[in-house]
Amino acid sequence: MSVTVDKTKRIGRWYFGGIASAMAACCTHPLDLLKVHMQTQQGKVSILFMAKKLFKSDGVLGFYNGLSASVLRQLTYSMTRFAVYDIGRKALTKDGRQMPFYEKVLLAGGAGAMGGFVGTPADMVNVRMQNDVKLPPEQRRNYKHAVDGIYRVLRQEGPAKCFNGATMASSRAVFVTIGQIAFYDQIKGLLLGSALFEKDNEILHFTSSFFAGGIATLLTMPLDVMKTRIMNAPPGTYKNILACAVDIGKNGPLGFFKGFMPAFVRLGPHTILTFMFLEQIRMNFGDDPKV
DSSP, rough: OOOOOOOGGGGGGTHHHHHHHHHHHHHHHHHHHHHHHHHHSSSSSHHHHHHHHHHHOOGGGGGTTTHHHHHIIIIIIIHHHHHHHHHHHHHHTTGGGOOOOHHHHHHHHHHHHHHHTHHHHHHHHHHHHHHGGOGGGGOOOOOOOHHHHHHHHHHHHHHGGGGTTTTHHHHHHHHHHHIIIIIHHHHHHHHHTSSSSSSHHHHHHHHHHHHHHHHHHHHHHHHHHHHHHHHSOOOOSSEEEEEEEHHHHOOOOOGGGGHHHHHHHHHHHHHHHHHHHHHHHHHSSSSSOOO
C-alpha cells in the first residue's frame, strides 16, 4: 500500500540553495551588471541611460557579460551559505525544537561569512567581466569565461589577488545572508498558518521572499558599494576599507547608496526567484520526511 507524502513537508538537501541561486542569477544578471556599472561610473547617471549606453555599444549580449562568473559565484558563495545554514538549522531543530530568531541571525551571519570568503575569487572576476565593456579596448582583460579569469589572475597576479576584497565580500555576505535567509525563515514561519497564509504555497514563498529581499538590500547597500569599488580599483588605490569609505563619503552619505534602485531591483527579484526555485526544488526533489 503506497503512502502519499505531503510535498510541503519534504526536506531540502544541502546543495539546493546553490542551484536555486544560480538559476536566479541567470534571470537577474542584466540588472546586476547595470548595478555594477552605475557604482563604478563617475558622475550621476540613471539606470535607463546606462542601459541605453550598454545596448548601443555591445548590443543585447552586452547585458550578459560575465554571466559565467555570476553563475560560478552562486555555485560557490550561495551554495556555501545555504548549505551551512541548512545543516546548522537541521542540527538545532532536532526533536521538534524551535529556533529563536537570534539563533537564525547568528547562524545566517556565520554562514554568510564563510560563503563570502569562498566566493570571493568568482565575485572579483564577475565584477571585472561586467565592467570590462567600459574600458578602452586596449585595457580590457577579455576573459573568455569565469574559469579563464580565475586562472589568469592566479598566473598573472598571484593567488593572493583572488581574495582581493575578501574582507568586504565576507562582511557584505553576513548582512545579505541575514537579510535573505534568516528573515525569510522567520517571516515564513510567522505567516504560515495565519488567516491569509493557511498553506505552504507559492503565495507564501513570494511574500516572504519579497520582504526578505527588501531587508537584505537595506542592510547591504553601503557595503556593496565599497566592495565593488575595492575589487575594481587598481592595485594600491585603497590601503584598507576605511580609506575606501572616506573616499566615497567625500561627496556625502548618499554616495554609499549610489545605484540603490538598481541594487533593490536586482536583489529583490533575485531573492524572490531564489526562494521560489528553492521551494519548488525542495518540494519536488527533496527527501521524504521520516514517517
